[in-house]
Amino acid sequence: MAGTQYESELVRAGARAQGAWGQALYLARQYPLGTIGAVIMAFFVIAALAADLITWRDPLATNAPLSLAAPSADLWMGADVMGRDLYSRIIYGARISLAVGIGSTILGCALGVLVGLASGYLGGWFDLLMQRIMDIMQALPLLVLALVFAAALGPSLQNTIIAISIPLVPSVARVIRSNTLALRELAFVEAAQAIGMSEWRIAARHILPNTVAPLIVLATAQLGSAILTEASLSFLGLGIPEPHPSWGRMLSETAAEYMRTAPWLVIFPGIAISAVVFGTNLLGDALRDLLDPRQRG
Amino acid sequence: MGAYLVRRFGLMLLTLFGISVIIFTLLRIVPGNIVDILFDTAGMVDPAEKARIAADLGLDGTIVQQYVNWISGIAQGNLGFSYVSEKPVVEEIAPRVPITVKLALMALGFTIIFGVPLGVISAVRQNSAIDYTLRIISLSGLSLPAFWLALLILMAFVAWFDTIPIYTGRPASLGEELALLAIPAAAVGFRSSSLVMRLTRSAMLEVLRQDYIRTARAKGATRQSVNYRHALRNALLPVVTVLGIEAAFLIGGLIVTETVFNIPGVARFLVEAIRSRDYPIVQNLVMLIAIVVVVVNFIVDMLYAALDPRIKYSD
DSSP: OHHHHHHHHHHHHGGGOOHHHHHHHHHHHHOHHHHHHHHHHHHHHHHHHTHHHHOOSOTTOOOGGGTTOOOOSSSTTOBOTTOOBHHHHHHHHHHHHHHHHHHHHHHHHHHHHHHHHHHHHHOHHHHHHHHHHHHHHHTSOHHHHHHHHHHHHOSSHHHHHHHHHHHHHHHHHHHHHHHHHHHHTSHHHHHHHHTTOOHHHHIIIIIGGGGHHHHHHHHHHHHHHHHHHHHHHHHTTSSSOTTSOOHHHHHHHHTTTTTTTOTHHHHHHHHHHHHHHHHHHHHHHHHHHHHOGGGOO | OHHHHHHHHHHHHHHHHHHHHHHHHHHHSSSSOHHHHHHHHTTOOOHHHHHHHHHHTTOOSOHHHHHHHHHHHHHTTOOOBOTTTOSBHHHHHGGGHHHHHHHHHHHHHHHHHHHHHHHHHHHHTTTSHHHHHHHHHHHHHHHSOHHHHHHHHHHHHHHHHSOOOOOOSOOSSHHHHHHHHHHHHHHHHHHHHHHHHHHHHHHHHHHHTSHHHHHHHHTTOOHHIIIIIIIIHHHHHHHHHHHHHHHHHHHHHHHHHHHHHTOOSHHHHHHHHHHTTOHHHHHHHHHHHHHHHHHHHHHHHHHHHHHOTTOOOOO
């Protein structure tokens, strides 16, 4: 249903929207805030991918004479207490932030889809058990659950991704489950059953593709919280370990200590985190309006 | 209603039981057994010494026995001893609770005072300049990391007043304490009020689209009367539900905010305990947080059932 909504929007654009560019322009006019979000995201993705090309200093190289150097033509954002170039660290930090954010969102969504699909399709005791487990996980704040998992798994890049992905599972599982339950009642599923298709094939070929739209909406919303959670974990010293440049940890290293003498150490990493999350939130809102018209507000 | 209440209460206990099992298990698969660490750092070699340390920490016996000991301890008000301070866990946690409760209540007040009215304005003036402004503000509220906002506030204080409003020593009076907590509470509340503003807005828009609102307008009710008497009353119902989500959201914000502002509450204590691997503290604090969230959600569900005559929980 959501797919047809998207198509009908494009059809309404009709004569005006010719080709991919025309469609993109039409959508950009319809969703100005979402477009801003997409541009912000594109900016950070490109910066992360092209980090080697757009920086000229090693983000990890310490340089004592430059300790706490103020922003200048060469050091755009100044240097931290170890004399590391903050600009390079922020650009390379985009890699870490996006890798952890996207990685944990994909992992969390994949697990959530698996649980939700099985739960909605199989029903019975399996569904009941899964629902209770999801209840349990939702009873703890995202950050608390991620903190406990991060502590239990130990600090590393992969473990941070796992620790953040697990608290994301329940909300995905719930949406996919209720979607599956609704889809199962529809005529085309009955038709597939009538021609003798196996249940697993129906789930994979008919149910799953129809849950893509709500999944995209959810995943974008979750990307923002995943990035924020990584920043918080690293800020608290339980996330990404050295030597990876993490925006959250940059703020904890400098926190109150140098904010009188080197305020740029507090300002720039914070702007980077906020901008990325703001971008995903804008994009997420627009995607929700576009793909999930029932929630349109 | 009676049967629903009993069933919902049973579910609540089941959820808490599940959380206790998960937390307990997670903290026991942690790399680096505390008994081994203490044994090695003390330079002991006698296995009998090791067994004694394990017994002292309540880490002897099977994992099931340890779990049963913990839960029966909770029932008797005995939560074990902190690994770090070696004081009873209750003595460590109890004095920190009121500080966090005050902070949380102030943040919640801030959330409701700003979140609900601004959400209503945003919905009533949908797609106007003020709606767009409020939406962008609320979205940026959700995008700023709580700890960064706290750091920015500290920086502003340093720049303008040349002091840092952080906790140093015990405040002399309740008034002084509340004044100290007001700024961190506003920092936490800004984020939560953004969430409430967004949810109020969408709840309000949902209601404004209903037939009875059109009827009220058609019969000539004033804009004020439609918006506030007919719409807001019904839109506030889903907002009550949000308070359940809020409880969890607020606690997340408190953890980093207490850390930045150096507030000796339970939220910062959790982080300290995790860092120093003080698992008796961690496991009991996480349980305490879970109980708060689950009980708040239970109360919200009951309120919802009591307030909304359309909902009949008869099954």
